[in-house]
């Protein structure tokens with residue numbers, strides 16, 4: 570089968586299209602012929618940092634495809650089923666024609682969702698859900714700030730915060746303001762024109778997804794019982810939240826760091842919202858499997874508008 574394999578030759582790191590053996594499903598595995606995948610930070614960060622490389626050297630966590638065969642102990646799926654999953658806990662391998670993956674990483678794809686839209690959902694939408702609902706304990710009527718609203722996680726976060734009944738203020742660049750407004754933000758701030766952290770505004774929840782501010786700057790614009798949930802952004806922002814978040818949480822204003830986990834119930838929840846038209850995957854670009862390296866390069870530059878999808882093979 571064709572796969573995009575990470576190769577390191579001397580100091581150069583590349584992603585190359587290779588012919589590799591088709592995987593054989595074990596007892597609890599499902600063999601999926603992949604139709605589409607999407608790119609996430611968890612795909613390009615290991616390449617940049619040199620740690621967390623998948624054993625197969627094939628990246629790709631978000632997949633959608635058709636079940637071609639199942640292992641002897643598989644009870645949930647049968648050949649011909651269309652499935653979706655975040656396979657990052659199963660060694661990744663989505664930038665390929667086939668993957669063999671544990672059945673408990675997958676869910677059935679609702680028929681109403683196209684392959685490309687389904688591939689754009691798992692990691693980004695589940696991250697946004699876990700940030701708002703689980704870490705953030707979001708409630709109707711809250712004033713929520715989504716900082717870095719234009720990317721994969723941000724476009725879902727704006728929609729989910731609005732779905733949960735919050736009043737949403739979104740921060741993004743001019744390129745994304747109309748989009749983010751159309752996703753449900755009541756107010757949109759262009760971070761190149763205004764620094765919200767120096768304003769007199771106050772928010773019950775701040776979800777920090779992209780960009781960078783010192784935690785103290787976010788904390789200043791939290792309401793008295795407010796909470797900052799750090800999802801991503803610059804490495805400095807993430808590391809400070811990890812190491813100093815609990816210390817800085819002394820008092821009523823809390824700081825929490827999200828480490829999103831693949832969760833099939835959460836995935837079914839967001840897919841159902843997509844199928845019923847309540848959640849809209851935003852897709853910036855499509856690339857064929859052969860051009861995955863270009864897709865990874867584009868995403869790693871940090872300015873994708875929503876998701877980047879890889880289309881694989883013929884359906």
Ligand SMILES: NC(=O)c1ccc[n+]([C@@H]2O[C@H](COP(=O)([O-])OP(=O)(O)OC[C@H]3O[C@@H](n4cnc5c(N)ncnc54)[C@H](OP(=O)(O)O)[C@@H]3O)[C@@H](O)[C@H]2O)c1
Pocket residue numbers: 609610611692693696716717718719720721722723740741742743744745760778779780781799800801802803827828829830868871872873874875876
């Ligand atoms: N904690 C977790 O478990 C978890 C899970 C998934 C992802 N993450 C992290 O979450 C972050 C977002 O992931 P993603 O997939 O959404 O990334 P992404 O799609 O690559 O984000 C791109 C977006 O970031 C925006 N952006 C760039 N610089 C910005 C700035 N200074 N201020 C505001 N917005 C800015 C860009 O908008 P403009 O073009 O308008 O600048 C673009 O729309 C990453 O850091 C990722 O590592 C964390």
